[in-house]
Amino acid sequence: MAELMKPNHLNPGSDGVQELFDDHRIALMQYGLSLASRDRVEDGIQDLFLKLCQSPQLISRMQDPLSYLKTSLRRSLLKTIIEERKNTGDLSQLREIGVISFERKLIEKQSTEDRAQKVQSALAQLSAGQRTILAMRFYRGMSYDDIAAKLDITKRTVYNQVHNSMCKLRGLL
Secondary structure, three states: OHHHHOHHHOOOOOHHHHHHHHHHHHHHHHHHHOOOOHHHHHHHHHHHHHHHHHOOHHHHHOOOHHHHHHHHHHHHHHHHHHHHHHHHOOOOOHHHOOOOOHHHHHHHHHHHHHHHHHHHHHHHOOOHHHHHHHHHHHHOOOOHHHHHHHHOOOHHHHHHHHHHHHHHHHHHO
16 A cells, blocks of 8 residues: 555656545545455556546546546446456445446435325325324334323224224235
8 A cells, every 4th residue: 555655656747647646545545445455446546547647638527536536446446346256256245336326316216206105195095093093103103002092092993903004005005
């Protein structure tokens, strides 16, 4: 790592690359270590900055240098790990490094919103008493005994109402 932290391994003529390295090497190392081993991260950072030395025009197009560098490092590490694991057939733990795309996040968010809307619609089809008992049991965490005492009904009635409500919700969802 000491070798990586010395900026003199970069092309001295590339002032922009040198400045990027000086400004972001520690943040990149910390980020990389959350994804892979120290050796792999050091190699990935060196490869990244060597690529920038070979193509300095990339620097002028960066709007957010740290985000660009982190993304490039993550992709480089993922590519290296995939290549190594293809040979061994072990592709486990690759999701830890991979990043969920924006589209996938949007789809998951919409799916979650759709599910929430379906649950609200299903809950609306329950009676007020059933909704009250479910809220007391699952949202407030009250025991069956506490619900029965609070509503002045038997514990068996609470059990039955919860059971019937859950069956109805399962059928609606």
